[in-house]
Amino acid sequence: MGGETFSRTKVRANSAILTMTLASLMIAPTAAQSPSTSTLLNQESKRTEGSTTAAQRQAQIEYDERHGYLDAAVGQSPPPSALINQGSEKTVETARAASPHTSESTYAYFQDEAEGFIAEATQHMWDPTVPLQKSPRTPWGDPDIAGYWLNVAYVPLERPDEYAEKPLHSPEEAVGAFVRWATRDASVDPATVHYDWTEFGMDNWQSPIRPNRRTSLIVAPPDGKIPALTPEGEARRQNQARGHTLESRGLYERCIQGNQGPPRLPFLQNTGESQIIQTPAYVILITQANSDVRIFHLDGSLHAPKAVRGYLGDSRAHWENDTLVVETTGFHDRRKWRGTTSNLHLTERFTRATDDTLLYEATMLDPTTWEAPWSIEVPWPMMDPSGLFEFACHEQNYGIINVLRGARARAAEYQTAQQAE
Amino acid sequence: MKTIIGLVLKVVGGMSLLLSLPSLAHHSFAAAYDENRPINMEGVVTRVELTNPHSWLWVDVTGEDGTVTNWGFEGGPPVNLFRNGVSKDTLPVGSEIKVFAYQAKSGENKGVAVFFEYLDGRKIFMGGSAPGADGNPRPNNR
Numbered sequence: 224m225g226g227e228t229f230s231r232t233k234v235r236a237n238s239a240i241l242t243m244t245l246a247s248l249m250i251a252p253t254a255a256q257s258p259s260t261s262t263l264l265n266q267e268s269k270r271t272e273g274s275t276t277a278a279q280r281q282a283q284i285e286y287d288e289r290h291g292y293l294d295a296a297v298g299q300s301p302p303p304s305a306l307i308n309q310g311s312e313k314t315v316e317t318a319r320a321a322s323p324h325t326s327e328s329t330y331a332y333f334q335d336e337a338e339g340f341i342a343e344a345t346q347h348m349w350d351p352t353v354p355l356q357k358s359p360r361t362p363w364g365d366p367d368i369a370g371y372w373l374n375v376a377y378v379p380l381e382r383p384d385e386y387a388e389k390p391l392h393s394p395e396e397a398v399g400a401f402v403r404w405a406t407r408d409a410s411v412d413p414a415t416v417h418y419d420w421t422e423f424g425m426d427n428w429q430s431p432i433r434p435n436r437r438t439s440l441i442v443a444p445p446d447g448k449i450p451a452l453t454p455e456g457e458a459r460r461q462n463q464a465r466g467h468t469l470e471s472r473g474l475y476e477r478c479i480q481g482n483q484g485p486p487r488l489p490f491l492q493n494t495g496e497s498q499i500i501q502t503p504a505y506v507i508l509i510t511q512a513n514s515d516v517r518i519f520h521l522d523g524s525l526h527a528p529k530a531v532r533g534y535l536g537d538s539r540a541h542w543e544n545d546t547l548v549v550e551t552t553g554f555h556d557r558r559k560w561r562g563t564t565s566n567l568h569l570t571e572r573f574t575r576a577t578d579d580t581l582l583y584e585a586t587m588l589d590p591t592t593w594e595a596p597w598s599i600e601v602p603w604p605m606m607d608p609s610g611l612f613e614f615a616c617h618e619q620n621y622g623i624i625n626v627l628r629g630a631r632a633r634a635a636e637y638q639t640a641q642q643a644e
Numbered sequence: 645m646k647t648i649i650g651l652v653l654k655v656v657g658g659m660s661l662l663l664s665l666p667s668l669a670h671h672s673f674a675a676a677y678d679e680n681r682p683i684n685m686e687g688v689v690t691r692v693e694l695t696n697p698h699s700w701l702w703v704d705v706t707g708e709d710g711t712v713t714n715w716g717f718e719g720g721p722p723v724n725l726f727r728n729g730v731s732k733d734t735l736p737v738g739s740e741i742k743v744f745a746y747q748a749k750s751g752e753n754k755g756v757a758v759f760f761e762y763l764d765g766r767k768i769f770m771g772g773s774a775p776g777a778d779g780n781p782r783p784n785n786r
Contacts, residue, residue: 314679321682322744322758332767411758413682413744419759422767423699423720424728493724511723512697612723614696621718621754622698625676629749633675 315414322413330410333421337409340428344405345398348434349580349602352391358545358575363503366545368573371609372581374487374495375432376601377404382439382447390447391436401434420492430493431579431604440489443586443598452562456592460562473559477623478616480534481513483560485551486569486585489601497603498611499573499581506540506547506573511611519549526552532565534558547573566591579605677756681747686763689739690714694722694732701735701760703743717745717757725769735768 319325330337358366377400382390392400405428411419420426439447452460474480482490487510489495496511506519519540527537537553551569554560560567572584581603588596687703699719706712722730735741740763745755760768 317680318682318746321684323684324744324759413758416758417677417756418720419767420720422759422769424724424769425720429724494721496723608727610727612696612726616697618695621700621716622676625718625748625750625754627675628752629676629678632749632751 318414319412324411324413326410326412329412329419329421330406333409337405337428341402341405344428344431344433345401348394348397348436350394350436351600352436355545355574355576355582356578359578361501365501365503365542366547366575367501368506368547368575368581369499369501370581371496371498371606371611372603373430373432373493373606374489374497374583374601374603375427375430375493376435376440376489377401377427377432378435378437378440380440380488380599381449382441386438387446389438390442390445392438394436397434397436405432425493427493431607432493433602433604435602437600440599440601441597442584442600444595449561450593450595450597453590453592453594456562456589459564459592472623472626474534474557475513476626478513481510481515481614485517485535486571486587486599487583487601488599495603496606496611506549509611512614513616514611514614519547526550529553532556536567536569545574549573561592563587563589563592576602581605676749677746678749679746683745683747683755684742685715685745686740686742687715689735689737689741691737692732692735694725694730696723697721699725701741701743701757703741713753715743716754717743717760718755719757719760719769728769730769741768 358368361367361369386392408426408428409421411421418425421429441447441449444450473483475483482495487495487497494512498509498511500507500509504520504522506521508517508519509515510517515535517535517538519538521540521542523541524539526539531537532553532555534555534557536551538549538551540547540549542548549569549571551571552565552567554563554565554567554569556565567587567589570586570588572582574582574584576582583601583603584598586596586598587593685703685705687705689701690704691700691702693700693702699722701717701719703715703717704712705715742761742763743755743757744759745757748754748756762768
């Protein structure tokens, strides 16, 4: 159809690369667990009757995870209206027929650049079994963690079932997984993309991301999975569904916060830029997204009173050998992060692991939300090029208008479809 | 310029498995845009907005009956474009481009762009410059 306006150039990509691309799709962490649309719609209607089964809840969580709700929205349910049409074979066929490009032709466009990047990145694997170097020091003698760091990862948050007994890849396997992820990233399927991320320079392979021997970012509990939600955590999570009112949308979507944490979990694209500034009394973490600033007090002062609540919480920090340990409490109940409340106690650790790597560790403790604490470990490569740019989210926020209008249109469509049944 | 809009407006009752879907950007694709309305367009750039966290390109599209309609297309965040040397002057107003996008769920003349290209197929934000552009700064009409 529409593709006819363009000169269609068929380019055959390297067949070995394509095989890798397909293989990488096969190992996508949750690809094999996708619930059907009907399951999800049934699940939604049953949920309103209060009779959702554990299996259905799990299906919903997996659905959310796969849709990139990696941060605030994980565990939240999209409204039923948002589930119509998504990812059906028909939709995928339609998009592929309409687009003048294919995954193969797009990869061919970027192939030289991508292969150069992969060759370079695979020389710098993150290996958690290698002892950390002695940290460089500031002029006043503290470990030096200042600089520009990128929160980025291909490794999935939770460990895929196929690696249940395998927290670490062999170095060869780690490189293989990395090549598959990067190649898939650079092969832009018109049916599965929002933007051509590569054209906008924000695919992970265009960042200083590196192979990582870990099979999940979660390092505790040992199974690499988020612990079970408590019943009240589960109830909160379900109440955080995104709907078609402004207030139901996430803080990130509404330009209130740039990241859905803290803690900081990697997003699916190369958007985790941050800067650390150090003084003897404070360490300051600035994230480019929404120009958020967190101030870590090193002066031994007490946490702010409980009445003082913030989206970013209240942080106090100290040095333990070469590591900055940051304790954060006082989170606002209005946050929408995985069903947590102001009870969340967050411990983050920042260590200069190598000259160009900052190791970020975070432990989430909230007994009212999860049955156990859990921890992640993410190596942040040094940004190249460095520097942050200003966010002006409200200045041009057509997005939330489009989201709300679209969500209402979907809701109306859903109701019409239901009435027709 | 010719417009060919591939519109497929069918509620898919199919019960097929969900395939790998796009990861979310700042604003929800799923809520705002319609996966069943992929559109191909060619047009003339009327406005370039590069403000984080989204870029927007506005394009005059001439229909087969000669009617000119202004369309807006959302693109990725300008930050990474800046890092790649893209500026507000990279794409001068008046450039002829083509777009593959998904139309807004609301039915408005808006979409989210999968890619922007010059008519010769070069990707606009991958180091290409507009054919005929002299590289000198030009006033934007914003």
